[in-house]
Amino acid sequence: MPGVSLAKSILRPHPAAAWNRSLERRIRVIVLSLLGGLLLSGLAAVALWAIVIRETAEAADLTLLFPVLLVAMVLVTVAAHRHLAARPAVRLEPGRLTVWFRGLNPFTTTVHPLRRDRLLPVGLLQEPQGLFLVLQEPEGPRVRLPLAVGAFPALAAWLLDGDGPVTPAVRARLEGLQKVFVEPAAWPRAELNPRLDFLFHFSLPFAFRRSLAGKPEPTTDDLERFYRMSRIGSDFLYLHELAGEVSSLLPGFALPREDAFRIACVLRVRTELDRALAALEAVETPEELPKELVARWRSHLKYHDLPSPPYSGITARLLSGVAHYARVHPEGEIHTHDGDTHVNHFVAVRYTEKWMNTSPLEVIDLAGRVMRVNQDEAETCTALRLAAPHLLHLHVASYMAFRDRWWFSRLKRKIGTAG
Numbered sequence: 001m002p003g004v005s006l007a008k009s010i011l012r013p014h015p016a017a018a019w020n021r022s023l024e025r026r027i028r029v030i031v032l033s034l035l036g037g038l039l040l041s042g043l044a045a046v047a048l049w050a051i052v053i054r055e056t057a058e059a060a061d062l063t064l065l066f067p068v069l070l071v072a073m074v075l076v077t078v079a080a081h082r083h084l085a086a087r088p089a090v091r092l093e094p095g096r097l098t099v100w101f102r103g104l105n106p107f108t109t110t111v112h113p114l115r116r117d118r119l120l121p122v123g124l125l126q127e128p129q130g131l132f133l134v135l136q137e138p139e140g141p142r143v144r145l146p147l148a149v150g151a152f153p154a155l156a157a158w159l160l161d162g163d164g165p166v167t168p169a170v171r172a173r174l175e176g177l178q179k180v181f182v183e184p185a186a187w188p189r190a191e192l193n194p195r196l197d198f199l200f201h202f203s204l205p206f207a208f209r210r211s212l213a214g215k216p217e218p219t220t221d222d223l224e225r226f227y228r229m230s231r232i233g234s235d236f237l238y239l240h241e242l243a244g245e246v247s248s249l250l251p252g253f254a255l256p257r258e259d260a261f262r263i264a265c266v267l268r269v270r271t272e273l274d275r276a277l278a279a280l281e282a283v284e285t286p287e288e289l290p291k292e293l294v295a296r297w298r299s300h301l302k303y304h305d306l307p308s309p310p311y312s313g314i315t316a317r318l319l320s321g322v323a324h325y326a327r328v329h330p331e332g333e334i335h336t337h338d339g340d341t342h343v344n345h346f347v348a349v350r351y352t353e354k355w356m357n358t359s360p361l362e363v364i365d366l367a368g369r370v371m372r373v374n375q376d377e378a379e380t381c382t383a384l385r386l387a388a389p390h391l392l393h394l395h396v397a398s399y400m401a402f403r404d405r406w407w408f409s410r411l412k413r414k415i416g417t418a419g
Contacts, residue, residue, distance in 0.1 A: 008089055008090070008091040008098075008100070009089065009090060009091070009151050009154075010087050010088075010089045010102075011087060011088050011089065011090060011145065011146060011149040011150075011151055011155075012087055012149060012150050012151075013086060013087070013146065013148065013149060013150075014148045014149055014150055014152075014184055014187070014202075015184055015187045015188070016148060016182075016187060016195070016198055016199055016202070016204055016207055017129070017130050017146065017148035017149070017202070017204060019204075019207045020128075020129070020130065020148075020199070020204035020205070020206045020207035020208075021086075021129060023206035023207055023210055024128055024129070024206045024233065027403075036071075036075060039071060040068055040071060040072065043065075043067045043068045043071065044065075044068050047065045047068065077104060080104060081103050081104040081105065084102035084103045084104065085101070085102060085103040085105075086129075086146075087102060088100060088101050088102060088145065088146075089102060090145070090151070090155070092154060092155070092158045094116075094161075095115060095116045095117065096113065096114065096115055096116065097113075097114045097116070097135070097158065098111065098112070098113045098114070099111070099112040099113075099114065099143050099145065100112075112140075112141070112143050114135055114137060114140075114143065115137065116164060116165065118137045118138065119135060119136070119137060119164075119165035120136050120137065120138065120165060121165055121166070121167050121170070122134060122135055122159065122165055122166055122167075122170055123170070123386045124147075124170060124173060125144070125382065125385060125386070126203040126232050127203070127232070127233075128205060128206070128232055128233030128395070129146065130146055130147065130148040130202055130203055130204050131146075131147045131148060131177075131201075131202050131203040132144045132145065132146055132147065133145045133146075133147055133155075133159075134382060134386065135165075141379070142379060142382055142383075144382070147177065147202060148202040148203075148204060150183075150184045152177070152181055153178070153181065156174050156177065156178055159174060160174055160175070176201060177201055177202065180194070180197040180198050180201045180202075181198065182194055182195070182198045192211065192215060195211055196208065196211055196212060196215070196222075196225075199211060199229075200225050200228075200229065203229075203232060205229040205230065205232040205233050205234075206233070208225075208226075208229045209226060209229055209230065209404070209407045209408075210407065212225070212226055212407075212411060213406075213407040213408075213410045213411050214410075215411075215414070216414075217414065218411055218414050218415055219415070220249070220250060220415065222411070222415075223246065223249060223250060223411065223412075223415060224246075224250060224253055226407075226408070226411055227242065227243075227246045227253070227255070227256060228255070230242055230404065230408075231255075231259065231392075231393075232393075233395050234395060234401065234404055235395060235396060235401050235404075236263055236266065236350075236394040236395065236396065237263075238401035238404055238405070239259060239263065240259075240260060240263040240264075240267070242256075242404075242408065243256035243257070243259045243260040243263070244256070244260065245408075245412075247260070247279075249412070249415075254283045254285060254286050254287045255287045255288065257276070257279050257280050257283055258280060258283075258286065258287060258288055258289045259392060260276045260279065260280075261273070261276040261277055261279075261280045261289075261347075262347040262348050262392040263276075263348075263392070263394075264276040264277075265347045265348070265364065265365075265366050265367070265368055266347070266348055266364050266368060266394065267368070268367070268368035273301075277294075277297075277298065277301070280294060281294060281298070288389060288390050289390055290390075293344060293390065296344070297366055300366055301366060306345060306365065306366055306367055307341065307345070308369060309341055309345065309346070309363065309365050309369055309370075309371040310326075310334075310336040310338035310339045310340075310341060310371055311324045311336065311338050311371045311372050311373065312365075312369045312370055312371050312372075323374070323375045324336070324338075324360075324372060324373050324374045324375060325337070325373065325375040325376060325380075326363075326371075326373045326380050328343070328380060328383035328384055328387050329387070330387055331387075332344065332387055332388060334384075341371075343384065343387055343388035343391070344388075345365050345366065346363050346364060346365050346366075346371075346384075346388070346391060347364060347365065347366060347390075347391065347392065348363075348364045348391060348392040348393075348394050349361070349362070349363050349364070349381060349384050349385065349391045349392070349393055349394065350362040350363075350364065350393075350394040350395075350396070351377055351378070351381040352395070352396060353377075353378055353381075359377070360372045360373060360374045360377060361373040361374075361377040361380055361381050363384065363391075364394075
């Protein structure tokens, strides 16, 4: 089997993925660095004042530096965990793939052996950190692997070998990724267009938008790709504003109208909802929302016959500490201890995954009602997105989105000048 190695290799992020991650975290890192620096400086100043200025330097005074060392140790531990967690290790064998998730968390299983003949059809998910491969055996946990890594050619060769657990759509996607892949060593010397193709197909949104904003002569196709990348990781209120602007610039582009309707459901503004639904029904060729589903939603909104989703009442909010789980079946049924429902009743899913996983999963229906799940949030979110591609994955980052607006204004100004 070409390209497959039996050696255990670490999936190091591609330079483009590392740049994308840096752009995503830049503002947050700057703020946290300033706060951490002020805290460490204050603790060190107190220790130096007691030891040097008061001239009471003794061996026992070194204990005053303990708070500084304690805070520094916590920061170093978090940084080491993030560094290792972003670099899983894999070993590829002809009929087997073994994954080691590296990190400093002793409470999770880190080794996942996966047999090719037992794998379910693989899935692909677009995340702010890049495109992820989702692997799973029956009754086993889902394993997510980043694809924007230096070892992507070997991983793709293992997946595409023979029939395998790859659907025709995923196979075509992987073959397309092979064509646009840029070797890590060649990335610094790559030209702009190959860079943009790599960033777009491997779903690296921050790096793509940053690069495209600096393109000398962008086209309307570039504007469409810019919007597609803006849907990954952007604040949903900014996305609602962007969808209106892109719809006016690209009347034949259906995706912004679909997003505008889904966000209008989340905002629960009836006039906006009616206007967005009328614009959506005028779309001749929908992309993510089939005509049959839109007609069903129109009927539900007209006759107010949409059942309440589980975990959306006042009792569920008061009992938020109770285990609110959801089991998603591949055909779209959602089973909960508060009742069963179907993914077609929902329009969006929102999950802000944090380091300690303290944020609940929110699934939002046509009426803007929220089903909150506080058990296995990440697993449930992945299962929902794989079972229901029509769900819009919402992010809450910044309600101002200065950087996103700046990149889009540069792109729009260049396209307007060229037109």
